[in-house]
Amino acid sequence: VYDSVAFEHESSNSLRDAFMGRKPAHIYSRITNPTVQDFEARIQALTGALSVLAVSSGMAAISNTLIALGGAGKNIITSRYLFGNTLSLFEKTFAAWGLEARYVSMLNPEELAQAIDDETCAVFLESITNPQLEVADCRALSTVVRERGVPLIVDNTLMTPYLFNCAEAGVDIEIISSTKYISGGATSVGGLVIDHGSFDWSRAAKFKKRAAKFGKMAFIAALRQEVYRDTGACLSPHNAYLQSLGLETMALRIDKSCRNAQCLAEILAQRPEVVRVNYPGLADSSSRPTASRQFGNKYGGVLTFDLNGIEECFSFMDALRVIRRATNINDNKSLILHPASTIFAEYSDEEKKRMAIRPTMLRLSTGIEDYEDLIIDLQKGFASL
Numbered sequence: 001v002y003d004s005v006a007f008e009h010e011s012s013n014s015l016r017d018a019f020m021g022r023k024p025a026h027i028y029s030r031i032t033n034p035t036v037q038d039f040e041a042r043i044q045a046l047t048g049a050l051s052v053l054a055v056s057s058g059m060a061a062i063s064n065t066l067i068a069l070g071g072a073g074k075n076i077i078t079s080r081y082l083f084g085n086t087l088s089l090f091e092k093t094f095a096a097w098g099l100e101a102r103y104v105s106m107l108n109p110e111e112l113a114q115a116i117d118d119e120t121c122a123v124f125l126e127s128i129t130n131p132q133l134e135v136a137d138c139r140a141l142s143t144v145v146r147e148r149g150v151p152l153i154v155d156n157t158l159m160t161p162y163l164f165n166c167a168e169a170g171v172d173i174e175i176i177s178s179t180k181y182i183s184g185g186a187t188s189v190g191g192l193v194i195d196h197g198s199f200d201w202s203r204a205a206k207f208k209k210r211a212a213k214f215g216k217m218a219f220i221a222a223l224r225q226e227v228y229r230d231t232g233a234c235l236s237p238h239n240a241y242l243q244s245l246g247l248e249t250m251a252l253r254i255d256k257s258c259r260n261a262q263c264l265a266e267i268l269a270q271r272p273e274v275v276r277v278n279y280p281g282l283a284d285s286s287s288r289p290t291a292s293r294q295f296g297n298k299y300g301g302v303l304t305f306d307l308n309g310i311e312e313c314f315s316f317m318d319a320l321r322v323i324r325r326a327t328n329i330n331d332n333k334s335l336i337l338h339p340a341s342t343i344f345a346e347y348s349d350e351e352k353k354r355m356a357i358r359p360t361m362l363r364l365s366t367g368i369e370d371y372e373d374l375i376i377d378l379q380k381g382f383a384s385l
Contacts, residue, residue, distance in 0.1 A: 001241045002034045021225075031229050035237040039244045043192055046247070047161045047174070050197030051220040053228060054190060054240060058157060058177025059085055060233040061191030063093075065153060065173060066122065068219065068227045071206065072098030074121040077150075079106045079136075080355050081129035084343040086155070087355070106136035109144045116148045121204070123150055127166075128158040128291075130329070131304050131339050131363040132356045133278050135287040138294065142170025149203040151219075157181075158300045158329070161194075162254055169294060172199040173219070181254055181301075184246025185332035188239035195220050253332065253368050257301035260334070260366035264374060265303045273312075273382050275360065279303035301367075302329055304339075306360040312385055313338050313362055319384035322369060322377040334367040334374055 007026040009015040018025040026032050040052040055061050066089075070076060078090060080103045090101035104111045106125045116123070123145050128135055138154060145152045151172040156164055160181050166174040174194040176182065183190065201211040201218035210218035228234075258281075265279035280291040281299035291299055307313050317325050323334040327343060337343065344357045352359075366374070 001237055003237050005029050029237065030232055030234045033237050036235050036240040039240040042244055042247055043194065047194055048167065049194045050216055051195045053193040053220060053223055054235040055193065055228065055233040056191065056235050057189050058179060058191040061175045061193045062086060063089060064223060064227050064231060064233050065175060065193055066094065068222045069121045070099045074119050075100040075102050076122045076124055077102050077104060077112060077115050077120055078124045079103060081132040081134050082126060083130045106141065109140045112141060113144045116150060120150050122153050124153045126155040127164050128280065128300055130158060130302065133280055133287060133304060135280055135291045137290050138169040138171055151199045158302055159295060160254065162251055163295050163298050167196040172196060178243050180330035181250055182246050183243050184249060186328055187246065188242040190235050190239050190243050193223065256368040257330065257366050258298040260371045260374060261301045261303050263371045264366060267375060268305045271382060273307060273385055275306040275308060277303065277305045302363065302365050304361050304363050306358060308360065310359050313360060315384045316381040319381045320377050321380060322373050329365040331365060332367050334369060335365045337363045339363050
């Protein structure tokens with residue numbers, strides 16, 4: 001683990017050449033670091049991507065990507081079904097700088113096609129929306145954006161490359177919060193920008209000069225030489241080490257988490273106290289057909305269910321002893337949350353309604369505990385109602 005800030009060079013000429021980009025060398029850990037570079041190489045091997053950039057968080061991955069692509073007068077096409085902080089980034093932070101967010105239903109490729117114009121710099125969505133759990137057909141969306149010369153960006157945090165091969169679905173840039181499944185049980189915060197090398201950057205006006213010089217590496221070059229370097233979004237070497245360790249057990253943990261989610265979703269669907277259950281793996285889920293095509297027979301470790309009211313939701317949560325009342329998802333521990341009063345608390349009731357954030361909805365992220373223990377814990381919650 002190279003917990004170093006700066007790296008000594010054998011001569012003044014060597015240091016100059018490193019700064020001038022004439023030789024590959026580490027200079028300063030905000031720019032590159034050997035431990036972080038090793039983690040990036042592991043992700044590249046896992047995904048088969050053209051290039052990978054590890055950053056300080058999932059939100060840093062999203063913001064760095066869109067800062068590199070966008071600008072004043074440009075627009076991004078997205079959905080209102082997004083993680084609350086991502087939506088805030090689009091509507092508040094970026095809007096103040098003149099980058100417009102346009103909202104469409106990602107279930108309707110024709111609506112997406114109509115929203116794209118000459119100032120569209122990206123199309124952004126989540127592979128499974130959090131917490132609405134909507135699944136769009138990424139291959140169909142890719143066909144639309146490729147015809148219009150716009151990169152397709154997918155936040156694949158809930159599925160990871162283990163469950164969803166973004167490159168095969170035509171995704172150009174994959175975003176991941178490595179804090180979640182990859183970290184190995186919420187050991188560290190981090191994010192990933194994964195460039196699958198499928199977009200022709202010469203078609204984007206902002207990247208024409210870089211595309212002429214760097215070809216398919218133009219986007220990553222823009223991040224490393226400018227945006228990532230200048231915003232200081234670097235992943236710490238120690239976190240990179242912890243997340244490299246997390247990769248070693250990731251498949252085992254994801255498999256167990258998905259099994260637990262499927263089991264609990266089926267049990268919750270049978271409870272009379274539950275108004276509705278949403279999980280793409282349920283036979284009656286509207287997302288099931290698309291999810292099965294894209295993800296195979298695993299549907300992630302997050303589900304939602306509704307009770308009759310807010311008081312019932314809080315009583316249920318407060319009675320739990322194994323499942324933790326906490327934010328985060330895809331932890332080793334099962335976590336439960338009331339989205340309307342927490343991660344979407346800053347939004348009005350009308351805004352929450354547009355985002356399908358119901359006051360009666362609970363989000364459950366299943367960990368790797370024995371599912372029998374989780375069932376017993378849920379029974380305690382129901383007994384409190």
